[in-house]
Amino acid sequence: MPISILMPALSPTMTEGNLAKWHKKEGDTINSGDVLAEIETDKATMEVEAVDEGVLGKIVVKEGAEGVPVNAVIGLILADGEDAASLKDAAAAPAAVPSEAPAPASAVPTVPTIPAAPRSAAPAADPDYTGATVTMTLREALRDAIAEEMRADPRVFLMGEEVAQYQGAYKVSQGLLEEFGEKRIIDTPITEHGFTGLGVGAAMAGLRPIIEFMTFNFAMQAMDQLINSAAKTHYMSGGQMSTPIVFRGANGAASRVAAQHSQDFASWFASVPGLKVVAPYSGADAKGLLKSAIRDPNPIIFLENELLYGRSFEIPQDPDFTVPIGRARIARPGNDVTICAYSMMVGHALDAAETLAAEGIDAEVIDLRTLRPLDTETIVTSVKKTNRLVSVEEGWPYAGIGAELAAQMMEQAFDWLDAPVKRVCAVDVPMPYAANLEELALPKPADVVAAAKSVLYRN
Amino acid sequence: MASGRDTTVKGLQAKLGNLAESEYFTPPATKPAGPENDAEYAVKGLDSLADPAFHNAPLDITDWPHDRLRGFLHRMLTIRAVEERLGELVESGDVVCPVHLAIGQEAIPVAVSHHLTPADRVFGAHRSHGHYLALGGDIYQLFAEVLGRADGCSRGMGGSMHLFAPEVGFMGSVPIVAATVPVAVGAALAAKMDKGDAVAVSYFGDGAAEEGVVHESLNLASQMNLPVLFVCENNLYASHMDISQRQPSDSTARFAQANGIPHAVIDGNDVAGTARVAGEMITAARNGGGPSYLEAVTYRWRGHVGPDENTDVGIRRSTAEIAAWKRRDPVARLVAAMTSRGDMSGNEPGAMADAIRDHVDDCAARALEAPYPENSALMDLVYAGSPTPASGGR
Ligand SMILES: Cc1ncc(C[n+]2csc(CCOP(=O)(O)OP(=O)(O)O)c2C)c(N)n1
Numbered sequence: 001m002p003i004s005i006l007m008p009a010l011s012p013t014m015t016e017g018n019l020a021k022w023h024k025k026e027g028d029t030i031n032s033g034d035v036l037a038e039i040e041t042d043k044a045t046m047e048v049e050a051v052d053e054g055v056l057g058k059i060v061v062k063e064g065a066e067g068v069p070v071n072a073v074i075g076l077i078l079a080d081g082e083d084a085a086s087l088k089d090a091a092a093a094p095a096a097v098p099s100e101a102p103a104p105a106s107a108v109p110t111v112p113t114i115p116a117a118p119r120s121a122a123p124a125a126d127p128d129y130t131g132a133t134v135t136m137t138l139r140e141a142l143r144d145a146i147a148e149e150m151r152a153d154p155r156v157f158l159m160g161e162e163v164a165q166y167q168g169a170y171k172v173s174q175g176l177l178e179e180f181g182e183k184r185i186i187d188t189p190i191t192e193h194g195f196t197g198l199g200v201g202a203a204m205a206g207l208r209p210i211i212e213f214m215t216f217n218f219a220m221q222a223m224d225q226l227i228n229s230a231a232k233t234h235y236m237s238g239g240q241m242s243t244p245i246v247f248r249g250a251n252g253a254a255s256r257v258a259a260q261h262s263q264d265f266a267s268w269f270a271s272v273p274g275l276k277v278v279a280p281y282s283g284a285d286a287k288g289l290l291k292s293a294i295r296d297p298n299p300i301i302f303l304e305n306e307l308l309y310g311r312s313f314e315i316p317q318d319p320d321f322t323v324p325i326g327r328a329r330i331a332r333p334g335n336d337v338t339i340c341a342y343s344m345m346v347g348h349a350l351d352a353a354e355t356l357a358a359e360g361i362d363a364e365v366i367d368l369r370t371l372r373p374l375d376t377e378t379i380v381t382s383v384k385k386t387n388r389l390v391s392v393e394e395g396w397p398y399a400g401i402g403a404e405l406a407a408q409m410m411e412q413a414f415d416w417l418d419a420p421v422k423r424v425c426a427v428d429v430p431m432p433y434a435a436n437l438e439e440l441a442l443p444k445p446a447d448v449v450a451a452a453k454s455v456l457y458r459n
Numbered sequence: 460m461a462s463g464r465d466t467t468v469k470g471l472q473a474k475l476g477n478l479a480e481s482e483y484f485t486p487p488a489t490k491p492a493g494p495e496n497d498a499e500y501a502v503k504g505l506d507s508l509a510d511p512a513f514h515n516a517p518l519d520i521t522d523w524p525h526d527r528l529r530g531f532l533h534r535m536l537t538i539r540a541v542e543e544r545l546g547e548l549v550e551s552g553d554v555v556c557p558v559h560l561a562i563g564q565e566a567i568p569v570a571v572s573h574h575l576t577p578a579d580r581v582f583g584a585h586r587s588h589g590h591y592l593a594l595g596g597d598i599y600q601l602f603a604e605v606l607g608r609a610d611g612c613s614r615g616m617g618g619s620m621h622l623f624a625p626e627v628g629f630m631g632s633v634p635i636v637a638a639t640v641p642v643a644v645g646a647a648l649a650a651k652m653d654k655g656d657a658v659a660v661s662y663f664g665d666g667a668a669e670e671g672v673v674h675e676s677l678n679l680a681s682q683m684n685l686p687v688l689f690v691c692e693n694n695l696y697a698s699h700m701d702i703s704q705r706q707p708s709d710s711t712a713r714f715a716q717a718n719g720i721p722h723a724v725i726d727g728n729d730v731a732g733t734a735r736v737a738g739e740m741i742t743a744a745r746n747g748g749g750p751s752y753l754e755a756v757t758y759r760w761r762g763h764v765g766p767d768e769n770t771d772v773g774i775r776r777s778t779a780e781i782a783a784w785k786r787r788d789p790v791a792r793l794v795a796a797m798t799s800r801g802d803m804s805g806n807e808p809g810a811m812a813d814a815i816r817d818h819v820d821d822c823a824a825r826a827l828e829a830p831y832p833e834n835s836a837l838m839d840l841v842y843a844g845s846p847t848p849a850s851g852g853r
């Protein structure tokens with residue numbers, strides 16, 4: 001079987017690029033390390049080096065081709081003893097199946113701090129939806145996303161504590177038992193470790209489970225299955241097995257439930273290669289991202305927020321509407337300072353931006369939406385414009401999302417920063433119960449305002 | 460199985476007297492014969508214990524002296540009055556956190572705590588006001604805690620779902636279901652290493668029994684022969700789901716059986732009967748007899764969380780079911796037995812309840828006026844021993 005040369009990615013968020021030039025022609029002998037081709041995006045150009053030896057059997061994507069998706073087969077190398085006839089089978093083989101040869105070593109960023117990029121390219125862009133919308137709560141939008149995907153794909157089912165009869169602890173699965181029946185809307189006993197593993201097994205065996213955690217606090221019981229089974233199976237099976245599964249539920253601080261029931265686990269999950277982590281703020285994003293998550297071939301951690309369930313948003317009604325995983329959204333354009341946030345904290349960032357505007361500061365608010373893979377491209381572009389970054393999260397500061405953003409900016413935008421990146425986080429304590437202390441423990445819009453001013457050296 | 464211990468049903472009978480003949484042991488399930496229903500595979504169920512039409516007669520208090528029973532009644536009425544008041548505070552908006560009430564379940568912790576001292580180590584879960592109060596936990600401090608005040612039993616840091624009162628042996632309750640079960644086994648290990656006669660008690664629900672860690676804990680306790688009493692308060696529901704929707708049998712004692720742990724399935728609304736069996740089990744633990752498992756069948760009158768009755772949920776929870784279970788009221792059945800034996804005159808129980816309510820109201824009123832923790836308390840308690848190291852951010 002000839003070896004495929006794949007379109008490499010220059011960055012974790014790159015989805016496609018142009019094939020600028022071939023340095024070899026068909027029939028040339030290839031030695032490991034030879035420069036095969038040049039690829040480019042609007043930001044950078046890179047040489048593709050050979051990993052394998054042999055003869056360049058076929059150029060699949062011609063010089064000058066534009067919009068070549070990452071991981072597409074661009075050429076085929078014949079190994080010793082293979083002849084041109086084997087090229088026919090190879091050409092017929094599906095392009096870019098994950099078990100094929102890796103992209104040439106130098107083409108994949110190997111700097112250890114750059115997170116592994118999912119191999120399947122995200123859809124090109126936000127569809128910039130212009131169709132019909134309906135005002136509904138985020139809770140209902142999530143329910144509709146599940147229902148639409150369940151109608152479209154019989155492999156999709158929902159399982160968790162109280163999802164069927166009781167219609168969900170937060171009533172997200174309202175009406176689903178009625179429409180889809182007990183076979184696809186499944187109540188479980190109080191066994192998080194068990195039903196998480198069950199979901200993973202069902203996914204490995206071809207189904208598309210959606211697992212609801214009443215809240216993500218109870219995902220802690222299931223951590224082993226989430227990390228060791230769900231996240232790692234594709235990799236450790238050499239790409240032979242996959243775990244297309246969505247784990248969803250309320251995450252983050254809830255009101256007056258104290259230490260064991262009030263925390264943001266985003267950075268825990270975001271640190272795990274193999275997981276994709278999504279944390280939407282708006283109802284449209286919640287719907288569109290959940291639909292993408294259900295269709296995705298990977299395990300997805302889908303973080304909702306209890307305090308957002310009841311908020312109303314304009315929700316797209318087209319069942320084809322989705323939001324790509326891995327793309328941030330500019331929630332408010334601005335020029336003076338970039339504020340990155342996710343989930344509930346986007347609301348705080350927008351509130352802060354209003355306050356700042358009244359004082360003549362024009363903040364750009366980025367709703368990260370996906371925490372892994374992180375859309376560093378959007379953030380870096382913004383920081384190159386504003387030269388300042390404030391990160392807002394409900395999680396603890398230590399090794400948090402803000403810590404990651406700060407590190408990424410050091411690596412990718414250092415020369416453009418006019419001030420150190422500033423983090424706004426929960427205070428570094430378990431959530432206290434007393435109302436006054438709880439209030440002190442959580443980030444508030446005023447903290448965001450203060451942080452933005454501090455990176456602007458204003459007070 | 461731990462060596463030298465007879466944990467067969469026979470051995471258990473020897474240890475606990477002839478209870479097996481009494482109502483406290485469930486008869487074997489009588490499922491029809493069939494390949495999958497061989498006696499060998501049949502699991503025991505609760506039978507009449509799960510049916511409120513039964514077990515609602517006045518209690519058998521034959522061997523119990525008057526003052527003991529008065530003590531039981533006082534504690535049960537205290538728990539009920541405190542929880543009713545907490546429910547009112549939720550309704551009035553003074554308390555805005557989840558409050559899980561155990562009204563209707565008061566007999567179990569009162570019966571178990573009767574045999575405990577502050578040297579014992581007791582653990583609860585989300586529905587633990589009664590566990591705390593039955594041990595003698597301070598009423599004012601409980602109100603202060605649920606109101607998030609500095610005087611609370613957890614200094615206002617925990618709330619209703621994180622109660623601690625080590626001074627009475629209450630080592631903690633937390634809302635992550637089943638989380639304290641292995642912790643209680645660890646406290647039993649410490650007790651055994653200390654060579655004293657302290658025991659550990661682990662209260663958990665029928666829902667908690669579904670968590671894997673409970674099974675690991677049972678195995679550990681059995682294998683290490685640790686002085687721990689597992690008390691499964693089986694109220695037939697976990698949140699809004701009936702036990703029949705969650706388990707193949709409505710009795711959880713089969714898990715003890717599987718781990719070679721002596722067990723009894725009893726009417727948890729019979730304070731005298733529960734105290735008798737719990738006493739045997741705790742005595743066995745103190746004397747090196749290892750773990751026991753007490754499945755006490757009961758029912759909560761209020762919903763899963765908050766003061767309302769939750770009649771709209773579950774496959775059988777209804778106004779009628781709640782009314783039927785109220786006839787198995789642990790308080791009324793004790794009062795009936797005591798008045799018929801002449802332990803109390805007709806209006807004495809009412810007067811006792813009134814006095815308790817006055818005291819409870821007073822505690823609640825004081826707690827409502829109590830100060831919140833100092834803001835400086837926010838960072839103080841993260842680590843033991845030294846001030847919290849700052850880790851940046853904000
Ligand atoms: C690990 C975990 N899963 C789920 C929950 C949500 N939850 C809180 S209480 C409860 C039901 C527990 O039922 P049971 O153990 O029977 O106790 P009961 O409420 O009947 O006293 C559930 C599922 C939780 N707190 N922790």
Ligand SMILES: [Mg+2]
Nearest residue numbers: 664665694696
């Ligand atoms: Mg229960």
